[in-house]
Amino acid sequence: MSSKILLVEDDRSIATVITAALEDEGFVLHHCESIAARDRLLSEHSFDTMLTDVMLGDGDGIASLDSARAIDPDMPVIVISAQNTLDTAVRASEHDAFEYLPKPFDLDELVRAVRQAAGQRSGAEPLPVSEGDGMPLVGRSPAMQGVYRMITRVLRNDLTVLVTGESGTGKELVAEAIHQLGARKSGPFVAVNTAAIPSELIESELFGHEKGAFTGAVAQTIGKFEQANGGTLFLDEIGDMPAEAQTRLLRALQSGRIRRVGGRQEIAVDVRIIAATNRDLAPMIAEGRFREDLFYRLNVVPIELPPLRERREDIEVLTQHFFGQAAEDGLPRRQISREALDILALRRWRGNVRELRNVVYRLALLAREDVVDIDGLNEILGPEGEGAPEQRKRDFEGALQLWLADNHPAPGALYYSALAAFEKPLMEYALAQTGGNQLRASKLLGINRNTLRKRLSELAINADRFTRPL
Numbered sequence: 001m002s003s004k005i006l007l008v009e010d011d012r013s014i015a016t017v018i019t020a021a022l023e024d025e026g027f028v029l030h031h032c033e034s035i036a037a038r039d040r041l042l043s044e045h046s047f048d049t050m051l052t053d054v055m056l057g058d059g060d061g062i063a064s065l066d067s068a069r070a071i072d073p074d075m076p077v078i079v080i081s082a083q084n085t086l087d088t089a090v091r092a093s094e095h096d097a098f099e100y101l102p103k104p105f106d107l108d109e110l111v112r113a114v115r116q117a118a119g120q121r122s123g124a125e126p127l128p129v130s131e132g133d134g135m136p137l138v139g140r141s142p143a144m145q146g147v148y149r150m151i152t153r154v155l156r157n158d159l160t161v162l163v164t165g166e167s168g169t170g171k172e173l174v175a176e177a178i179h180q181l182g183a184r185k186s187g188p189f190v191a192v193n194t195a196a197i198p199s200e201l202i203e204s205e206l207f208g209h210e211k212g213a214f215t216g217a218v219a220q221t222i223g224k225f226e227q228a229n230g231g232t233l234f235l236d237e238i239g240d241m242p243a244e245a246q247t248r249l250l251r252a253l254q255s256g257r258i259r260r261v262g263g264r265q266e267i268a269v270d271v272r273i274i275a276a277t278n279r280d281l282a283p284m285i286a287e288g289r290f291r292e293d294l295f296y297r298l299n300v301v302p303i304e305l306p307p308l309r310e311r312r313e314d315i316e317v318l319t320q321h322f323f324g325q326a327a328e329d330g331l332p333r334r335q336i337s338r339e340a341l342d343i344l345a346l347r348r349w350r351g352n353v354r355e356l357r358n359v360v361y362r363l364a365l366l367a368r369e370d371v372v373d374i375d376g377l378n379e380i381l382g383p384e385g386e387g388a389p390e391q392r393k394r395d396f397e398g399a400l401q402l403w404l405a406d407n408h409p410a411p412g413a414l415y416y417s418a419l420a421a422f423e424k425p426l427m428e429y430a431l432a433q434t435g436g437n438q439l440r441a442s443k444l445l446g447i448n449r450n451t452l453r454k455r456l457s458e459l460a461i462n463a464d465r466f467t468r469p470l
């Protein structure tokens with residue numbers, strides 16, 4: 001049976017194009033132009049998916065979603081908007097939109113999103129490939145929402161931003177997003193990895209040099225500050241910057257002027273600075289290895305990126321995003337089964353999003369089937385790292401020793417109380433991985449669904465707590 005789609009759009013020409021594209025694909029379209037008409041239609045019919053514009057004649061398509069949800073709480077909603085900012089993206093995801101498509105969007109992308117949304121409503125497998133929402137940063141976890149919110153606060157000003165987080169968490173991507181979505185987007189984005197430059201060359205790299213300033217300075221060279229004039233300068237690995245360069249950088253930030261190495265003239269530069277580090281700067285400041293005054297200059301707006309293991313719910317959408325990217329890069333277009341994805345999410349992800357991206361590319365390249373399943377995954381990825389099982393065993397034993405030391409179970413209760421202590425986090429983990437879906441959690445655990453339900457009740461675990469919005 002064809003899926004029924006409700007389109008809320010007051011621009012007739014856009015509505016006509018969308019209707020034609022979706023009807024071609026076999027969807028049945030109902031169209032209205034206002035929030036009032038939308039709510040009337042919703043109370044009369046059931047729809048598989050709703051597509052809504054944001055700025056409508058009688059209100060805001062996102063803010064008013066609550067009244068639509070009051071009528072149909074489970075219907076996936078796709079927001080289409082001309083306000084191409086993270087702000088709208090953030091608002092859309094705060095209102096649990098299934099997808100957010102900034103205008104102008106590709107019709108194929110729209111069709112894919114609608115198919116995916118309508119499929120999700122009917123529980124179709126395997127997961128379709130998601131092409132993302134055109135935004136540079138992918139992920140809808142609460143942790144990333146916090147990051148998006150901070151990004152939106154710095155788009156309309158030039159405040160200096162310090163992005164912190166482990167290697168591979170997306171710090172450079174955040175800097176790029178601030179640049180691309182902010183007022184300086186027409187200017188250059190210049191990235192410097194200060195850790196990768198020999199310390200004697202850092203100043204010349206940042207500020208440039210005059211001809212003959214030092215041996216080898218055969219011509220005048222413009223530094224990164226001047227290259228970034230009118231745009232954004234991204235200073236990566238700021239914690240690794242040598243002391244002398246820190247002092248020069250501080251001076252440049254205070255005065256808004258730079259001097260080329262070997263030069264006399266001070267040159268005014270107009271750059272927005274975004275710095276990043278994967279180091280904890282506080283102990284470095286205490287040990288005198290990082291200037292405290294420079295830290296305060298840089299840390300005007302701190303944005304902290306959480307490690308991937310603290311936002312495992314993003315692994316699904318990131319995986320699909322990277323399968324899409326891999327296909328664009330000429331690798332075979334693959335998908336992943338729900339079960340394999342659940343296993344993938346269990347890995348440690350020490351290398352964070354970068355590691356996930358590399359793993360997905362490896363799967364795209366090496367998988368034998370179009371849909372990567374658990375066997376394919378295990379065959380290609382194998383166990384995590386050399387000696388990892390041994391390490392994990394020690395981790396486990398250590399945790400058990402600690403638990404025994406802390407809990408002193410009563411004689412005769414040792415076996416079952418230890419088992420329950422172990423079982424509870426395990427089941428909670430399986431529920432978290434599967435968004436509270438007990439059938440999938442039981443498959444992931446490899447136990448009978450009824451056994452799971454019984455144990456959940458005995459261990460007083462509330463599965464609803466793990467339910468994810470669509």
Ligand SMILES: Nc1ncnc2c1ncn2[C@@H]1O[C@H](COP(=O)(O)OP(=O)(O)OP(=O)(O)O)[C@@H](O)[C@H]1O
Pocket residue numbers: 136137138139165166167168169170171172173174236277278318321353354357
């Ligand atoms: N939220 C995200 N959505 C999509 N891609 C991401 C996301 N986060 C990171 N990536 C991708 O992961 C890779 C690593 O990200 P990035 O280089 O920004 O990390 P980083 O924190 O700056 O790392 P390092 O500290 O090692 O410099 C890049 O390919 C980037 O595009």
